[in-house]
Amino acid sequence: MASILPLLFIVAVVYLFFRMFRGAKNKYANIPTFLEYKEDNPECIKDRKVSCLHCGGNNIFLKQVGKTPKTILNVHVCKTCGETLYRSSI
């Protein structure tokens, strides 16, 4: 009976790891793409400059949040209020 405990522990860790990974992926997918952001907030795009939907600031930085073998996943975050505005991938 005692020998099954390490196995149970490993199964639990693997399960939690996959759940966390899936959660992170869904969280990323819930962030709008640039096109969606543009469509939802046309007032935030002026003269090819993007401004923040929350505070109007136009100091936006790119933050790398993940990497797959083919792409790099980024989110664009407002430097003024810290809100995530949209996502992109390269």
Ligand SMILES: [Zn+2]
């Ligand atoms: Zn902002």
